[in-house]
Amino acid sequence: xxxxxxxxxxxxxxxxxxxxxxxxxxxxxxxxxxxxxxxxxxxxxxxxxxxxxxxxxxxxxxxxxxxxxxxxxxxxxxxxxxxxxxxxxxxxxxxxxxxxxxxxxxxxxxxxxxxxxxxxxxxxxxxxxxxxxxxxxxxxxxxxxxxxxxxxxxx
Amino acid sequence: xxxxxxxxxxxxxxxxxxxxxxxxxxxxxxxxxxxxxxxxxxxxxxxxxxxxxxxxxxxxxxxxxxxxxxxxxxxxxxxxxxxxxxxxxxxxxxxxxxxxxxxxxxxxxxxxxxxxxxxxxxxxxxxxxxxxxxxxxxxxxxxxxxxxxxxxxxxxxxxxxxxxxxxxxxxxxxxxxxxxxxxxxxxxxxxxxxxxxxxxxxxxxxxxxxxxxxxxxxxxxxxxxxxxxxxxxxxxxxxxxxxxxxxxxxxxxxxxxxxxxxxxxxxxxxxxxxxxxxxxxxxxxxxxxxxxxxxxxxxxxxxxxxxxxxxxxxxxxxxxxxxxxxxxxxxxxxxxxxxxxxxxxxxxxxxxxxxxxxxxxxxxxxxxxxxxxxxxxxxxxxxxxxxxxxxxxxxxxxxxxxxxxxxxxxxxxxxxxxxxxxxxxxxxxxxxxxxxxxxxxxxxxxxxxxxxxxxxxxxxxxxxxxxxxxxxxxxxxxxxxxxxxxxxxxxxxxxxxxxxxxxxxxxxxxxxxxxxxxxxxxxxxxxxxxxxxxxxxxxxxxxxxxxxxxxxxxxxxxxxxxxxxxxxxxxxxxxxxxxxxxxxxxxxxxxxxxxxxxxxxxxxxxxxxxxxxxxxxxxxxxxxxxxxxxxxxxxxxxxxxxxxxxxxxxxxxxxxxxxxxxxxxxxxxxxxxxxxxxxxxxxxxxxxxxxxxxxxxxxxxxxxxxxxxxxxxxxxxxxxxxxxxxxxxxxxxxxxxxxxxxxxxxxxxx
Numbered sequence: 001x002x003x004x005x006x007x008x009x010x011x012x013x014x015x016x017x018x019x020x021x022x023x024x025x026x027x028x029x030x031x032x033x034x035x036x037x038x039x040x041x042x043x044x045x046x047x048x049x050x051x052x053x054x055x056x057x058x059x060x061x062x063x064x065x066x067x068x069x070x071x072x073x074x075x076x077x078x079x080x081x082x083x084x085x086x087x088x089x090x091x092x093x094x095x096x097x098x099x100x101x102x103x104x105x106x107x108x109x110x111x112x113x114x115x116x117x118x119x120x121x122x123x124x125x126x127x128x129x130x131x132x133x134x135x136x137x138x139x140x141x142x143x144x145x146x147x148x149x150x151x152x153x154x155x
Numbered sequence: 156x157x158x159x160x161x162x163x164x165x166x167x168x169x170x171x172x173x174x175x176x177x178x179x180x181x182x183x184x185x186x187x188x189x190x191x192x193x194x195x196x197x198x199x200x201x202x203x204x205x206x207x208x209x210x211x212x213x214x215x216x217x218x219x220x221x222x223x224x225x226x227x228x229x230x231x232x233x234x235x236x237x238x239x240x241x242x243x244x245x246x247x248x249x250x251x252x253x254x255x256x257x258x259x260x261x262x263x264x265x266x267x268x269x270x271x272x273x274x275x276x277x278x279x280x281x282x283x284x285x286x287x288x289x290x291x292x293x294x295x296x297x298x299x300x301x302x303x304x305x306x307x308x309x310x311x312x313x314x315x316x317x318x319x320x321x322x323x324x325x326x327x328x329x330x331x332x333x334x335x336x337x338x339x340x341x342x343x344x345x346x347x348x349x350x351x352x353x354x355x356x357x358x359x360x361x362x363x364x365x366x367x368x369x370x371x372x373x374x375x376x377x378x379x380x381x382x383x384x385x386x387x388x389x390x391x392x393x394x395x396x397x398x399x400x401x402x403x404x405x406x407x408x409x410x411x412x413x414x415x416x417x418x419x420x421x422x423x424x425x426x427x428x429x430x431x432x433x434x435x436x437x438x439x440x441x442x443x444x445x446x447x448x449x450x451x452x453x454x455x456x457x458x459x460x461x462x463x464x465x466x467x468x469x470x471x472x473x474x475x476x477x478x479x480x481x482x483x484x485x486x487x488x489x490x491x492x493x494x495x496x497x498x499x500x501x502x503x504x505x506x507x508x509x510x511x512x513x514x515x516x517x518x519x520x521x522x523x524x525x526x527x528x529x530x531x532x533x534x535x536x537x538x539x540x541x542x543x544x545x546x547x548x549x550x551x552x553x554x555x556x557x558x559x560x561x562x563x564x565x566x567x568x569x570x571x572x573x574x575x576x577x578x579x580x581x582x583x584x585x586x587x588x589x590x591x592x593x594x595x596x597x598x599x600x601x602x603x604x605x606x607x608x609x610x611x612x613x614x615x616x617x618x619x620x621x622x623x624x625x626x627x628x629x630x631x632x633x634x635x636x637x638x639x640x641x642x643x644x645x646x647x648x649x650x651x652x653x654x655x656x657x658x659x660x661x662x663x664x665x666x667x668x669x670x671x672x673x674x675x676x677x678x679x680x681x682x683x684x685x686x687x688x689x690x691x692x693x694x695x696x697x698x699x700x701x702x703x704x705x706x707x708x709x710x711x712x713x714x715x716x717x718x719x720x721x722x723x724x725x726x727x728x729x730x731x732x733x734x735x736x737x738x739x740x741x742x743x744x745x746x747x748x749x750x751x752x753x754x755x756x757x758x759x760x761x762x763x764x765x766x767x768x769x770x771x772x773x774x775x776x777x778x779x780x781x782x783x784x785x786x787x788x789x790x791x792x793x794x795x796x797x798x799x800x801x802x803x804x805x806x807x808x809x810x811x812x813x814x815x816x817x818x819x820x821x822x823x824x825x826x827x828x829x830x831x832x833x834x835x836x837x838x839x840x841x842x843x844x845x846x847x848x849x850x851x852x853x854x855x856x857x858x859x860x861x862x863x864x865x866x867x868x869x870x871x872x873x874x875x876x877x878x879x880x881x882x883x884x885x886x887x888x889x890x891x892x893x894x895x896x897x898x899x900x901x902x903x904x905x
Binding site for chain 1: 447451456460461462616838840841844
């Protein structure tokens with residue numbers, strides 16, 4: 001009899017949990033930026049518009065599928081790009097670069113990054129970076145400015 | 156569930172469960188659970204008719220069969236299609252008993268309505284012991300089942316149950332009953348004896364009088380015929396569709412791209428906005444501060460919401476929503492979990508096992524006196540095993556489209572449990588279930604993940620807050636790192652062997668027991684003294700059933716241990732198992748067959764060795780032999796042979812697909828599957844670091860089937876998985892002498 005009671009209790013716990021009627025918290029904060037169908041806010045267009053680094057941060061969002069940019073954070077599918085400007089190509093320890101990048105002894109700078117981002121496979125044949133080419137020159141410049149801003153050694 | 160007629164409110168007879176009892180008893184069993192529907196007074200056919208037969212002129216013969224004016228038979232199946240092919244096989248079973256023309260059979264998923272609950276699935280989930288279990292394993296489940304029936308919504312696709320429950324106990328009976336009613340109606344109209352009427356290809360024929368008519372002609376009249384609740388089913392020699400590898404009916408739409416999955420939902424007349432989410436990296440923590448200033452300026456953004464236990468951005472497109480939510484700075488509350496790393500989690504398990512010691516914990520199963528027999532045994536074997544947390548990682552990302560307006564809620568989502576999802580939404584947004592409609596198209600994989608419904612409730616909350624329809628899509632990273640998981644566990648097993656090496660005592664203790672309840676018991680083996688104990692310990696990550704559930708870790712623990720005992724006894728590991736299966740002829744036959752097809756007793760290539768494991772799960776016995784090549788120092792799987800006895804296989808091709816899928820899923824987990832913790836959060840995030848087995852790493856797989864006879868039909872979706880990991884680990888031991896007691900394997904060979 002003892003066994004039965006234990007089994008029953010165990011299963012019921014599972015099932016009741018699965019039903020999950022737990023109380024959900026209330027909505028804590030609801031920021032309505034604009035109503036549907038309304039024109040974008042002016043601020044959304046102009047704010048930070050002349051700040052290349054801020055533009056670059058926005059543009060960099062397209063890279064975040066593969067790259068993080070944070071001091072000491074583990075790399076994801078692509079290497080952590082914090083500090084990439086001034087770093088030896090393929091120079092991040094513990095990241096499994098392609099042979100192409102590992103073999104290169106160049107140092108990333110604005111010019112090389114610009115060429116690489118424009119056409120990764122063309123600039124460094126054999127790279128694993130098969131996606132993410134940035135065709136637009138101004139966007140590239142912004143991204144590189146953002147990368148550079150995140151490459152300043154911190155104390 | 157609430158529209159039962161008073162005459163149905165009679166006590167159920169669960170103690171004497173009859174395979175056809177539910178149809179005879181009508182619509183009630185299990186204390187408030189409405190199951191199946193027959194055409195009879197008092198059932199809710201009227202309210203359902205508009206959902207399943209919306210067109211004028213269509214006639215519902217019974218709840219599972221629809222015959223339209225073009226003679227097309229529609230099978231209304233209560234299970235979701237998540238790649239397992241069940242829709243198609245259920246239609247095969249129905250059409251066979253109905254003698255319907257196969258090319259005029261369509262499959263339609265039952266609407267998410269309480270009247271379509273899958274009663275036998277409920278019973279299998281709740282009381283797996285009751286089918287073919289030895290007396291010493293048979294608890295009395297009636298009380299539990301009654302309670303579950305009251306508290307649960309059961310429209311479940313899981314537990315490898317579609318064919319063996321809905322197919323066997325509902326589709327076939329429904330098809331046979333419908334056929335009898337059609338025959339009866341034709342006999343009345345033609346004035347001939349029903350026994351002289353033959354049926355084939357959706358056509359009724361009376362040869363002597365020369366009468367012949369398509370089913371559609373008598374579809375209306377058939378509904379007035381009395382329904383036989385125990386219609387005569389075909390015997391195997393009469394099957395025309397069952398047991399054949401008919402092509403799956405869902406394949407064409409999936410090939411040509413017209414199949415609709417949950418994520419494809421674009422409901423007519425609704426202008427959708429899109430939501431992306433961020434949930435807490437550490438379970439059970441909440442948002443303490445949110446800075447969305449950057450997101451507020453980003454293109455397409457409509458709203459940013461702090462929902463307490465997650466943050467979401469609603470935008471004109473999913474991409475914009477995801478980009479914006481990535482920029483929201485969130486602070487989370489501190490977690491009170493003591494677990495920050497997997498070492499901590501295993502320390503929690505070890506502490507529970509230490510406390511239980513050699514006799515403590517909750518006794519899950521017991522036979523004989525294991526402790527005394529261990530003490531008296533000539534020798535003892537003991538080992539400790541570990542299994543990691545695993546993600547389900549379904550290919551289709553989690554998604555849910557929700558619209559809450561005018562007191563109604565509509566949900567479009569991929570779910571294995573539409574009615575549970577409905578209940579969860581009801582409880583979350585404070586609405587009655589009758590005002591909530593769950594639309595549930597195909598699932599792009601689930602593996603148990605979509606048995607949970609918390610994501611559905613999240614979308615409903617946001618749709619309620621915005622007031623307009625939203626499609627919420629979880630990034631792969633969110634689903635990998637902040638979802639529900641196959642639990643980690645640790646098991647300590649001891650055995651006592653007599654002078655000949657035979658196992659006379661077995662004792663195991665572990666910390667996690669979910670279901671099936673018998674998964675932790677080595678019941679197939681004839682061991683005189685067996686003790687199975689659970690020493691419960693807290694999990695850091697929330698649990699959700701994962702393909703084969705407890706069998707996924709217990710199969711590894713038990714079958715690895717049996718292998719260790721065989722080695723200690725100096726016996727061949729397959730022969731050692733055979734010797735313990737003298738009371739289990741079906742299992743013995745499966746093991747002998749796998750020995751034969753794998754060439755177990757012949758020498759393999761240089762550097763190779765074979766390992767074996769046998770597990771019965773979800774009603775199907777599966778033995779697997781895996782061959783590895785260790786000549787490079789790392790395991791390379793070369794061959795896998797599997798032999799399955801499911802009693803009877805309804806669609807051999809579909810069954811093999813499922814077993815192969817289970818094997819690859821199991822080997823993927825065995826080789827690579829692992830979630831690590833750092834500061835209490837999951838490290839792995841996507842398929843680059845939560846790796847899947849690649850095609851070039853998958854061994855050749857050969858699957859042989861045994862139709863052993865008159866036993867309940869077993870499942871297919873899960874049973875291929877549990878033997879895979881132990882067979883692989885046992886092969887590696889045979890090749891290298893390296894006994895692997897924890898998973899995953901690949902990282903132990905770098």
